[in-house]
Amino acid sequence: MDAVEKAREIIGKYCYEECKASCCRRGMLVLDVSEAEVISMDPKPGKDGKVVFDLGKQKCPRLGEDKRCIVYDKRPKACRDFPFLVSGNKVIIAPLCPLGKDPKLDFIIDILRKGGYTII
Ligand code: SF4
Ligand code: SF4
Numbered sequence: 001m002d003a004v005e006k007a008r009e010i011i012g013k014y015c016y017e018e019c020k021a022s023c024c025r026r027g028m029l030v031l032d033v034s035e036a037e038v039i040s041m042d043p044k045p046g047k048d049g050k051v052v053f054d055l056g057k058q059k060c061p062r063l064g065e066d067k068r069c070i071v072y073d074k075r076p077k078a079c080r081d082f083p084f085l086v087s088g089n090k091v092i093i094a095p096l097c098p099l100g101k102d103p104k105l106d107f108i109i110d111i112l113r114k115g116g117y118t119i120i
Pocket of ligand 2: 070
């Protein structure tokens with residue numbers, strides 16, 4: 001398994017137990033209509049064809065009470081990719097995510113580095 005995939009898998013427990021899925025309750029989610037339909041029964045695209053969810057105003061409707069995603073297997077790519085933006089061997093960690101700020105999560109950064117990635 002690639003180090004980024006492994007890091008995404010490992011952070012999952014922290015996501016719902018400690019972070020309480022803050023990325024599903026904050027920030028903006030910008031999706032194509034087909035992906036937005038996973039989240040909303042009636043997505044309303046803008047002129048650019050994108051559907052914008054302001055999760056700061058209203059948490060994602062697909063976030064369960066237990067802080068787990070109830071459409072996990074069908075969740076949009078932006079959700080699957082989060083909190084990493086990968087370009088070649090470079091990884092940007094989304095500023096919204098405590099990864100990189102919470103020392104408890106340093107071992108995940110180490111996994112990325114040992115896997116050949118540079119954190120920028
Ligand atoms: S912000 Fe980071 S730690 Fe928190 S739920 Fe999202 S991916 Fe997990
Ligand atoms: S679809 Fe799932 S992972 Fe994506 S914001 Fe909603 S609850 Fe979070």
